[in-house]
Amino acid sequence: MTMIDDTLAAIDADAGPALDRLFDFLRIPSVSASPAHFADCDRAADWLVAELGAIGFEAAKHPTEGRPMVVGRIKAARRDSPHVLFYGHYDVQPPDPLDLWRSPPFEPKLEQGARGERIVARGASDDKGQLMTFLEACRAFQKFGGPPCAITVLFEGEEETGSPSLPAFLAANAKGLKADVALVCDTGMWNPTTPAITTTLRGMVADEVTLTGANRDLHSGIYGSLAVNPIHVLTRILGALHDANGAVALPGFYDGVEELPEEIREQWAGLEFDSAAFLGDVGLTTPAGERGRTPLEQVWSRPTCEVNGISGGYAGEGIKTVLPAKASAKVSFRLVGKQNPERIVQSFRAFVTSRLPPDVKAAFVGQPGSPAITLPIRNEALRRARRALEAEWGKPAALVGCGGSIPIVGAFKRDLNMDSLLVGFALDDDAMHSPNEKYERSSFHKGARSWARILAALAA
Amino acid sequence: MTMIDDTLAAIDADAGPALDRLFDFLRIPSVSASPAHFADCDRAADWLVAELGAIGFEAAKHPTEGRPMVVGRIKAARRDSPHVLFYGHYDVQPPDPLDLWRSPPFEPKLEQGARGERIVARGASDDKGQLMTFLEACRAFQKFGGPPCAITVLFEGEEETGSPSLPAFLAANAKGLKADVALVCDTGMWNPTTPAITTTLRGMVADEVTLTGANRDLHSGIYGSLAVNPIHVLTRILGALHDANGAVALPGFYDGVEELPEEIREQWAGLEFDSAAFLGDVGLTTPAGERGRTPLEQVWSRPTCEVNGISGGYAGEGIKTVLPAKASAKVSFRLVGKQNPERIVQSFRAFVTSRLPPDVKAAFVGQPGSPAITLPIRNEALRRARRALEAEWGKPAALVGCGGSIPIVGAFKRDLNMDSLLVGFALDDDAMHSPNEKYERSSFHKGARSWARILAALAA
Numbered sequence: 001m002t003m004i005d006d007t008l009a010a011i012d013a014d015a016g017p018a019l020d021r022l023f024d025f026l027r028i029p030s031v032s033a034s035p036a037h038f039a040d041c042d043r044a045a046d047w048l049v050a051e052l053g054a055i056g057f058e059a060a061k062h063p064t065e066g067r068p069m070v071v072g073r074i075k076a077a078r079r080d081s082p083h084v085l086f087y088g089h090y091d092v093q094p095p096d097p098l099d100l101w102r103s104p105p106f107e108p109k110l111e112q113g114a115r116g117e118r119i120v121a122r123g124a125s126d127d128k129g130q131l132m133t134f135l136e137a138c139r140a141f142q143k144f145g146g147p148p149c150a151i152t153v154l155f156e157g158e159e160e161t162g163s164p165s166l167p168a169f170l171a172a173n174a175k176g177l178k179a180d181v182a183l184v185c186d187t188g189m190w191n192p193t194t195p196a197i198t199t200t201l202r203g204m205v206a207d208e209v210t211l212t213g214a215n216r217d218l219h220s221g222i223y224g225s226l227a228v229n230p231i232h233v234l235t236r237i238l239g240a241l242h243d244a245n246g247a248v249a250l251p252g253f254y255d256g257v258e259e260l261p262e263e264i265r266e267q268w269a270g271l272e273f274d275s276a277a278f279l280g281d282v283g284l285t286t287p288a289g290e291r292g293r294t295p296l297e298q299v300w301s302r303p304t305c306e307v308n309g310i311s312g313g314y315a316g317e318g319i320k321t322v323l324p325a326k327a328s329a330k331v332s333f334r335l336v337g338k339q340n341p342e343r344i345v346q347s348f349r350a351f352v353t354s355r356l357p358p359d360v361k362a363a364f365v366g367q368p369g370s371p372a373i374t375l376p377i378r379n380e381a382l383r384r385a386r387r388a389l390e391a392e393w394g395k396p397a398a399l400v401g402c403g404g405s406i407p408i409v410g411a412f413k414r415d416l417n418m419d420s421l422l423v424g425f426a427l428d429d430d431a432m433h434s435p436n437e438k439y440e441r442s443s444f445h446k447g448a449r450s451w452a453r454i455l456a457a458l459a460a
Numbered sequence: 461m462t463m464i465d466d467t468l469a470a471i472d473a474d475a476g477p478a479l480d481r482l483f484d485f486l487r488i489p490s491v492s493a494s495p496a497h498f499a500d501c502d503r504a505a506d507w508l509v510a511e512l513g514a515i516g517f518e519a520a521k522h523p524t525e526g527r528p529m530v531v532g533r534i535k536a537a538r539r540d541s542p543h544v545l546f547y548g549h550y551d552v553q554p555p556d557p558l559d560l561w562r563s564p565p566f567e568p569k570l571e572q573g574a575r576g577e578r579i580v581a582r583g584a585s586d587d588k589g590q591l592m593t594f595l596e597a598c599r600a601f602q603k604f605g606g607p608p609c610a611i612t613v614l615f616e617g618e619e620e621t622g623s624p625s626l627p628a629f630l631a632a633n634a635k636g637l638k639a640d641v642a643l644v645c646d647t648g649m650w651n652p653t654t655p656a657i658t659t660t661l662r663g664m665v666a667d668e669v670t671l672t673g674a675n676r677d678l679h680s681g682i683y684g685s686l687a688v689n690p691i692h693v694l695t696r697i698l699g700a701l702h703d704a705n706g707a708v709a710l711p712g713f714y715d716g717v718e719e720l721p722e723e724i725r726e727q728w729a730g731l732e733f734d735s736a737a738f739l740g741d742v743g744l745t746t747p748a749g750e751r752g753r754t755p756l757e758q759v760w761s762r763p764t765c766e767v768n769g770i771s772g773g774y775a776g777e778g779i780k781t782v783l784p785a786k787a788s789a790k791v792s793f794r795l796v797g798k799q800n801p802e803r804i805v806q807s808f809r810a811f812v813t814s815r816l817p818p819d820v821k822a823a824f825v826g827q828p829g830s831p832a833i834t835l836p837i838r839n840e841a842l843r844r845a846r847r848a849l850e851a852e853w854g855k856p857a858a859l860v861g862c863g864g865s866i867p868i869v870g871a872f873k874r875d876l877n878m879d880s881l882l883v884g885f886a887l888d889d890d891a892m893h894s895p896n897e898k899y900e901r902s903s904f905h906k907g908a909r910s911w912a913r914i915l916a917a918l919a920a
Binding site for chain 1: 662664666668673674675676678679680681682683684685686687688689691692694695696697698699700701702706735738739742743744745746747748749750755758759762764766767768769770771772773774775778779780781782783784787789790792794817818819827862863864865
């Protein structure tokens with residue numbers, strides 16, 4: 001037997017106590033959005049510090065302006081091993097609405113589900129269960145002289161409230177947190193039997209435009225058609241943001257957007273994404289975006305322009321014949337490849353201002369943007385992790401994209417110049433952020449085994 | 461001396477007492493919008509009943525669901541005379557903001573203005589001063605055997621709150637109110653030295669559209685571009701409502717819109733409307749509507765389509781990357797000539813529904829509409845009134861349009877099948893609905909003389 005076989009056997013033998021530990025962790029109602037639970041967040045951080053100490057880490061709780069950070073460090077069994085930074089969060093979403101839970105959200109229990117036993121509690125999947133898969137792998141290695149990689153763990157307690165304290169903490173501790181690669185366990189499997197590595201995350205940038213015409217709201221009977229109506233101007237401009245093929249019409253918008261590598265295209269085609277079910281779930285039947293792109297391409301690898309909000313004039317009951325002085329819209333762009341957030345905003349603003357008729361002024365309020373994140377598919381860590389996952393699950397890990405962004409991944413890249421390997425074991429039906437959140441017991445158990453294999457593979 | 465010369469001389473001789481009477485009327489704070497002033501509205505109605513009685517009318521106050529109506533009747537000096545219905549309102553706008561008044565709004569006073577003395581008080585112009593011009597003319601005729609026309613007067617007390625009790629009152633009293641022509645004194649002069657008769661009022665119809673895509677708001681990172689965005693669809697549709705020349709693009713929209721009669725076109729050209737000043741007053745420089753139409757045509761005789769309100773998605777602070785399920789707009793149309801309100805709404809709805817992509821549904825909430833009102837310029841009453849005004853003011857009365865609608869005129873046409881002659885002596889700077897409302901003393905005095913001449917001319 002090799003060391004990895006011993007380690008996996010230890011994880012199997014320890015499955016019962018591992019579940020007890022996760023249940024202990026889940027019983028702490030560490031809801032970061034609620035001041036009533038700030039003390040519980042502290043308790044969750046203390047619990048992690050104790051757990052880390054029990055498996056050989058040097059660990060401590062670090063105060064911030066908000067909830068504390070937990071940082072732990074352990075050396076590798078061998079000297080020249082790679083160094084990884086593992087990220088997770090101990091805070092959870094509020095459990096509301098409470099009356100929709102079948103059992104109390106902070107009293108974890110095992111339920112029998114369609115795919116076997118599952119763990120039901122707030123945080124079971126997001127992110128306490130996922131986080132503990134990694135710690136259980138570390139625990140198993142302890143029995144055989146320590147982990148194959150040097151490991152730093154960083155657990156925050158404000159992920160569900162936008163991580164307000166994280167940027168300053170990363171900046172102040174950059175040197176101590178920098179590693180060869182970051183491991184982030186906050187994503188999912190492709191399906192219950194197929195593991196996945198998320199290799200692209202779309203970036204985002206947003207802008208808000210307000211058009212102003214007259215110096216006050218006018219009576220449409222007196223000024224109608226003679227005085228410019230900013231709603232007309234705004235709708236004309238926004239209505240031209242997409243061309244007849246659904247592509248974004250901003251000049252230069254597709255600069256830096258690359259076509260999918262052939263092997264990713266083939267791999268995605270093989271995933272047999274059921275877009276009919278995906279859309280049907282929200283009452284839709286027809287992909288609405290760029291023609292000639294598969295649904296998976298559209299959500300994972302193509303940039304978007306969406307108007308997230310529009311307002312102007314009278315919005316109350318009935319009709320008021322006002323000719324409004326102002327109209328506004330909030331617009332956001334999902335970015336891919338090497339699209340530059342600042343240039344996208346500049347192009348949007350030029351698009352708007354070049355279309356303004358006389359007497360209409362545009363004012364813009366920008367938001368900081370972030371570029372897309374791409375883990376190169378020929379990256380060595382990715383290749384090794386993929387083989388390790390295949391060994392555990394019996395099929396190749398899907399290389400998937402993510403239509404949204406995971407801010408910590410951008411921060412690791414930007415502030416610590418470090419790529420992230422995104423591996424997680426959540427499933428689409430885990431009900432994260434919803435009542436009756438669950439984590440498959442197989443996700444928990446095979447997740448721990450997966451991390452053991454990945455750590456071994458990274459050090460091989 | 462003819463009878464009309466005697467009557468005019470009597471008006472001149474009675475100018476001081478006439479002003480005292482108007483001041484008495486203005487001291488009653490008959491604010492129909494405020495329950496605290498409902499008793500004052502009753503007092504104003506009683507005051508009018510007494511005044512009418514004093515000048516030979518049979519008059520009474522009639523209860524309604526809201527403020528009372530006052531109806532008065534007097535026979536003509538001669539038997540075969542025409543019968544006119546005069547309409548006015550005794551209620552006034554709230555005086556707020558009070559601190560912007562130079563003197564208390566219900567303590568009328570004479571001020572020296574650029575054009576001579578003026579009467580300052582809430583209601584001085586709208587509509588107590590205008591209403592009293594007519595009663596003072598009637599008073600003068602009483603000294604010479606009675607008015608040349610049979611007269612019914614109808615004074616309401618809810619004009620400033622949308623006349624909620626008027627339709628039922630007209631319906632219940634149609635027979636008693638029907639006359640050969642209605643006289644409505646709620647409009648203005650073209651300028652301080654040029655009288656005007658308003659011969660066209662634009663009609664109005666409005667509609668509200670709500671587009672629905674998915675069955676709930678979606679996350680733009682997950683569904684962006686794959687799921688249809690109703691704001692995009694709505695802006696594309698509304699942005700196409702006007703063509704490149706500013707004309708409304710709805711099929712059939714201009715059915716029933718007639719070109720201006722040549723004599724009206726020439727007359728309007730002679731009015732030398734200062735569109736630069738009109739637009740400059742609200743911070744604009746450039747007419748925005750249909751190309752090839754003069755500014756006066758645009759506001760008086762061309763139909764419009766204005767989006768009065770638009771809403772959808774997130775409207776709070778900052779950005780929320782929502783892909784909204786719904787987007788709505790309120791649209792209204794000013795109508796001219798023989799445009800049919802129902803057909804315009806049908807065309808709008810067809811325009812919207814024919815442009816919907818798959819998965820987007822449109823729901824509409826309509827509002828009752830009213831067609832435009834046109835007094836035929838060859839109408840005999842109009843011709844006579846115009847000559848009478850020219851005799852008083854020394855120049856021809858301008859035949860003007862009104863971009864808005866005056867509901868009572870539509871009601872007289874619809875419910876009593878009666879045309880209205882719209883003559884008034886207000887000026888653009890009268891500050892109706894604003895602090896320091898005023899009425900030129902010359903408007904009051906020459907207004908009374910004008911009505912005397914008009915009544916004589918109608919009976920000639």
